[in-house]
Amino acid sequence: MNQNTKEKPSKLLLLLVLSALMAFTSLSIDIYLPAMPVMQIDLKGHVELTITSFLMAFSVAQLIWGPISDYIGRKKPLFIGMILFVIGSIGCALSQTIDHIxxxxxxxALGACTAPMLARAMVRDLYDRVEAAQMLSTLMLIMAIAPIxxxxxxxxxxxxSSWHAIFWLLAMIGMIMFLCIFKLPETHLVKTQQQKNMPIRQAFLNYGHLLKNWLFMRYVLSLTAFYVAAYAFIVGSPLVYISYYHIDSQHYGWLFGLNIVGVMLVSIINKxxxxxVALHILLKWATxxxxxxxxxxxxxxxxxxxxxLRLVIFLFIFFSMNGxxxxxxxAAALDMVPQTAGSASALIGSMQYGSGxxxxxxxxxxxGDSPQAMIVIMAIFATVSAFIAWFPQYHSK
Known part of the structure; x- marks a missing residue:
């Protein structure tokens, strides 16, 4: 157990709020996937760029928030993040052109990125290696409700209504989450006077040390490659299912949600x-x-x-392994660098979601809407993820 174990609130409250924070990225993207074809017509532009721009900002902003959270704690960045998310959601709801949205x-994204990043850091603040893996599996099980x-x-x-209403709903969710953060404790405590007097630029220098830590980076790179493949499915599947296979946009959610059910089932097993079983062994076989x-x-x-049918079956198998x-x-990566969990979580999140x-x-x-590009990208990066997981051999701590 970490030194902050005594700070833990009730487990049910912790599970609900942290899983909601972890689900922010999925919710911010998945909720408007069925609207992408009509948005493309309405906005007269490449609607995929609304996901690209979100993920770019999401990945870069984490690199700023991570060290800040190591310096001032986890809750203040979360509060600021939710405010930015609400403002951005309202702006999206009012947009009339592709450039505006x-x-x-x-x-x-500047605000949304604080949610999953700091949820992971809080888990590392409160739990050790195996408990953190169990907690993350549980969080994924609960947060999987959002993509469904x-x-x-x-x-x-x-x-x-129109697609604009989707973003009004996101703004409301952001306001609710702002209130929920009050229920969380501050899990990252600056304990010594030396830490309190440390200039914040020192926190940003942690990235250099993390990038040189091969034991840490192996896990991060395997995860990143897997998520390049996963995001190829998330971004590509609306056009493949709706435009190529002529699935009704209202029913697309069921096909997409089927994969998340797989994640939930595998998360239960993984817990x-x-x-x-050692974490690196599980990672090898899953990839x-x-x-x-x-x-x-x-x-x-x-x-x-x-x-x-065959496409759905094998995509289900692939995506389930995310659990x-x-x-x-x-869990394994953060366990390598417990003293800089905020910066480490930010780097993981930046690469994980930046892969999109x-x-x-x-x-x-x-x-266009052909499955070819989607499955080729997924196959290439799934192979890269497995290769990194198997070679070189992971160190078991």
Whole structure:
């Protein structure tokens, strides 16, 4: 246990608030996925850029908030972040052009990034290696509700109103989360006078030490490659399912949510496995299963045997492994650098969610709504993730 164990609030409260914070990224993207085709027509531009811009700002801003949270604590950045998120959401709701919504998505991301990053840091503040992996698995299990409900809610809103209403809803959620943060304790305590007098620039220098820490970076790089593949699915699937396979936008959420059910089921299994199996071993096998699933899809597509059912099945297998990959890699990485959990969590989040920029940009070069670009990107980066996980051998602490 960490020194802050005595600070822990009730476990139910902690689970609910932290999982809601962890779900912020998914909710900010997934809830308007069903609206992307109509937004593209309405805004007369590449709507994928609203995700690209969000993820770019999201990844960069974390690198600023992380060291700040190590310096002043976790709660103040969270409060500021929620205010920025609400303002950005209102701006998106009022947007009438692609340029305007891209600007406000960037503003929205500046605040949204504090939520999952500091939720992870709080877990590391409160729990040791194995307990942190268990807690992260539990958080993923609960937060998985957001990616399931997000597209479903977004699809239903489109039946009753325009896509603008989706962003008004996000603004309301941001205000609710602002109030919920009051219930959380400050988990990061500056204990010594030397720490209190340390200039904040020293906190930013931690990134140099983290990037040179190969034991830490192995886990981060494997996670990053996996998320390039995952975001290729998240960004590409609306056009593939809705435009290519002609799935109704209101039903797209069910197909998307099916994958999150897989994440939830695997998270339940992973929560038990981490007690008995080393984290690096779990990561190896999870990334390998993901790689094999995507290589099979590559074969099916280029051999002409691809069907919607087969696509759904193997995407389900791939995405389900997120329940192991994210929890084990993040817990193992943070355990390597417990004294700089805020900066480390920021670097992890920056690379994890910044990977979506790579996916969305590569997809814009692909063949429209065809599954080809999506599954090729996913197969390549799933393979890279597995390769990093297997070689060189991970050090078991």
């Amino acid at each position: 891209i600007f406000w998505r960037i503003f929205q 409900l997000g597209p479903l809610i977004g699809g239903q809103i489109l039946k009753l 038990k496995l981490v007690k008995h 390998t299963i993901s790689m094999v699933a995507m290589l099979i899809l590559i074969y099916l597509f280029f051999s002409g045997h691809m069907t919607l 192991v990959v994210a929890a084990t890699s993040i 920029v790579i996916s969305s940009l590569l997809l814009t070069l692909g063949k």
